[in-house]
Amino acid sequence: xxxTALALLLSTAFALAACQNNASTANNDTLAxxxxxxxxxxxxxxxSTEAVDAAFLTDGIKGDTAEVAIAQLAASKxxxxxxxxxxxxLVTDHGAHKQKLVDLANSAGVAVPTEPADEGHANLLKxxxxxxxxxxxxxxxxxxxxxxxxIAKNEAQAKSGDPQTAAIAAETLPVLxxxxxxxxxxxx
Numbered sequence: 001x002x003x004t005a006l007a008l009l010l011s012t013a014f015a016l017a018a019c020q021n022n023a024s025t026a027n028n029d030t031l032a033x034x035x036x037x038x039x040x041x042x043x044x045x046x047x048s049t050e051a052v053d054a055a056f057l058t059d060g061i062k063g064d065t066a067e068v069a070i071a072q073l074a075a076s077k078x079x080x081x082x083x084x085x086x087x088x089x090l091v092t093d094h095g096a097h098k099q100k101l102v103d104l105a106n107s108a109g110v111a112v113p114t115e116p117a118d119e120g121h122a123n124l125l126k127x128x129x130x131x132x133x134x135x136x137x138x139x140x141x142x143x144x145x146x147x148x149x150x151i152a153k154n155e156a157q158a159k160s161g162d163p164q165t166a167a168i169a170a171e172t173l174p175v176l177x178x179x180x181x182x183x184x185x186x187x188x
Contacts, residue, residue, distance in 0.1 A: 093175050108164075157169035
């Protein structure tokens with residue numbers, strides 16, 4: 001049963017209990033309705049999957065999972081200090097961003113994906129086959145493209161009707177722009 005359905009059921013049950021003297025027993029701590037007992041119900045704290053943009057959360061978690069995996073590979077295979085430093089920044093920043101998304105998804109009852117985004121996984125497989133300057137060049141190119149897409153998605157989400165994900169998106173934009181600038185500088 002979704003949290004939204006549970007909240008609706010509980011609010012209906014409370015209304016029925018208040019209106020009918022011969023209804024199931026109801027007090028401040030327990031409510032029994034048709035074999036469903038809810039103790040210490042606090043409807044104000046029941047998050048709803050409808051309250052947050054679940055697709056933005058799951059796509060973001062998958063994207064961050066891929067970015068962290070790619071960055072971890074670059075931290076070990078990169079041939080320059082600049083690539084390795086950038087990779088370490090990505091691990092830190094995308095790891096922290098992913099955790100914010102996971103925390104919000106958990107509190108909203110959204111299933112947390114464990115797999116990376118398909119495109120990110122394909123990029124990881126491609127990079128695993130490369131080394132040296134070719135690895136560095138391809139890594140930088142991939143990160144320019146992925147961050148351009150990420151910026152566009154976060155700009156749109158920052159304007160969305162979901163205040164929770166909009167706030168995260170707006171907060172993330174400066175970091176993504178910094179990553180894009182760094183990736184572009186590696187292409188030179």
